[in-house]
Amino acid sequence: MSQLELLKKVVDTLDEAGIEYMLTGAMVSAAQGVPRLTHDIDVVVDLRENDVGSLLNAFKQPDYYLSEESIRQGLADGGSFNLVEPSTGNKVDFWLLTDEPFDRSRFSRRYREEFKGVGLEVSSPEDTILMKLKWAEDLGGSEKQFIDALRVYEVQFEVIEQEYLSTWAERLGVADSLDRVRTGAKPVRG
Structure with a gap:
């Protein structure tokens, strides 16, 4: 699966589960600035305990590596967790939305953008x-x-x-x- 196909699957999964998100990082800066190669996808998510099952069901082994323990640890400490596609090495870094004022501000300012044919929420x-x-x-x-x-x-x-x-x-x-x-x-x- 290409990085773009993985991005589409992630976005579709989040949309279907009603999980609010915002694409950030190098992929967005490349779209808003000058394109460059990036090795991962960064997504801020407003994830809740009851959302964990939706992610685990969508990204099962052996096609993907997604640790329930790391998701729950991320929820507990407001940190992050990763999704990896072992066959390609493609990686998604999920960053948990925090209550920090800047985190809340930037999340509230996200907007819908079409990126290479995929509609998604991106940071301003x-x-x-x-x-x-x-x-x-x-x-x-x-x-x-x-x-x-x-x-x-x-x-x-x-x-x-x-x-x-x-x-x-x-x-x-x-x-x-x-x-x-x-x-x-x-x-x-x-």
Whole structure:
């Protein structure tokens, strides 16, 4: 199964189970900015205890590896869990939606987008930029994450809500990185 086919299966499963989600990470930054190869799919999910069975039923061994224990641990600690397709190595990182103000804000701003023929919920360009900058800082200055943020900023420049971006960059401690993005950007207009 291709990465796109896996994404479609994940989205269809979440939609059918009524589990709210938001695609994030490199796949979204590539769609909103400049395409690049990514090895995993990142999805924020608003998962509840009673949703676990839907995921386990949709992604059974040996075609998939999805640990009930890791899902329940993720629910308990507000962390994450993974789905792996062993035959291809394709991986989905599921991040549990938290009650942190930024997490709630970005989840409420997600929107429906068609990506390579698949309709899905994605993070806003502003929130993609902010998370990429946060990851860049958390990873000790990851240039790849910073470049992703810069490219999204350049491509989405005309629609970005600058005040929202500035406010959350300050709150998240990435205002200096956002300033670097703004000064280094060559916005795509038109």
